[in-house]
Amino acid sequence: MPLDATSLNMGTVYLVGAGPGDPDLLTVKAARLLKSADVVVYDRLISHDILDQVPAGTTRIYVGKQEGRHHMNQTEINQLLIALARRHQAVVRLKGGDPFVFGRGSEEALVLARQGIPFEVVPGVTAASGCTAYAGIPLTHRELSRRVMFVTGRCSDAEPPRIDSGVAADEQCTLVIYMGLRQLPAIMERIRAAGRPPDTPVAVIENGSLASQRRCLGRLDTIAEQVRDANVQSPALLVVGRVVDLAPELDWFRPPMEPAAAVPSVLSRAAGA
Numbered sequence: 001m002p003l004d005a006t007s008l009n010m011g012t013v014y015l016v017g018a019g020p021g022d023p024d025l026l027t028v029k030a031a032r033l034l035k036s037a038d039v040v041v042y043d044r045l046i047s048h049d050i051l052d053q054v055p056a057g058t059t060r061i062y063v064g065k066q067e068g069r070h071h072m073n074q075t076e077i078n079q080l081l082i083a084l085a086r087r088h089q090a091v092v093r094l095k096g097g098d099p100f101v102f103g104r105g106s107e108e109a110l111v112l113a114r115q116g117i118p119f120e121v122v123p124g125v126t127a128a129s130g131c132t133a134y135a136g137i138p139l140t141h142r143e144l145s146r147r148v149m150f151v152t153g154r155c156s157d158a159e160p161p162r163i164d165s166g167v168a169a170d171e172q173c174t175l176v177i178y179m180g181l182r183q184l185p186a187i188m189e190r191i192r193a194a195g196r197p198p199d200t201p202v203a204v205i206e207n208g209s210l211a212s213q214r215r216c217l218g219r220l221d222t223i224a225e226q227v228r229d230a231n232v233q234s235p236a237l238l239v240v241g242r243v244v245d246l247a248p249e250l251d252w253f254r255p256p257m258e259p260a261a262a263v264p265s266v267l268s269r270a271a272g273a
Contacts, residue, residue: 010117011038011089013081015105017098017124021047022134022209025125033122038088041080044071045096045235047210074104078111085117096235098126102152102178126150128176131208131237135215136250139174144242147173153180153187153238161187169195174241181236185224191240192220201244206236211255217247 019025044064063072099105112119198221206214
């Protein structure tokens with residue numbers, strides 16, 4: 001990117017995608033930057049194992065957001081990055097998944113660009129591909145899915161996300177819904193109303209790629225009740241489409257068992273599905 005006279009006196013902000021949580025999914029560049037950063041600004045969904053990649057002497061600043069409780073709002077985070085770039089040579093802004101996929105990375109990049117602050121974007125493995133792979137669910141599969149759509153489930157408290165009715169009804173399209181757990185019943189009803197059969201396979205993946213991963217397999221007409229009964233918690237990814245039917249056969253991920261773990265890692269599809 002072009003630099004002006006002001007930016008030459010500033011450090012660089014690296015907008016780094018940390019992937020879904022498993023540190024082995026960090027890119028080589030992301031791992032290198034974590035070891036060489038002067039300061040790391042990180043979000044709520046960054047796993048402890050990834051934070052362990054940061055050297056002990058490196059400054060860490062938590063700016064996590066949770067629904068109804070923000071440690072810092074977005075404007076404050078933007079101002080923090082500007083201030084840090086004026087004091088440090090290498091600032092890592094560490095985000096879960098990919099910074100440009102529902103991660104507000106582009107918003108932060110625009111602020112930096114308009115302030116003449118050098119920045120780089122380091123892509124990460126987004127939850128749509130990382131969590132589904134660890135759950136044994138391919139996003140596409142010949143004769144089952146030829147298209148994929150990523151949707152955010154966080155629009156407002158009053159209504160579920162708007163999903164194009166043609167896409168929602170398309171049985172050849174895999175729908176991947178981020179941050180949709182709170183609106184799950186309404187989202188499933190909206191997809192059914194668009195024309196998807198009620199027995200369409202659905203998966204909800206909690207803590208994808210981590211040792212605490214759980215996957216709940218069901219259907220459009222059963223998944224909300226299953227998720228409620230299983231007390232599935234955020235972060236969770238929703239996947240709608242016939243590719244979910246492959247999950248039992250492609251169940252490869254074996255996280256290490258923790259002695260205190262009392263919850264099964266795999267929750268079966270409802271009886272009769």
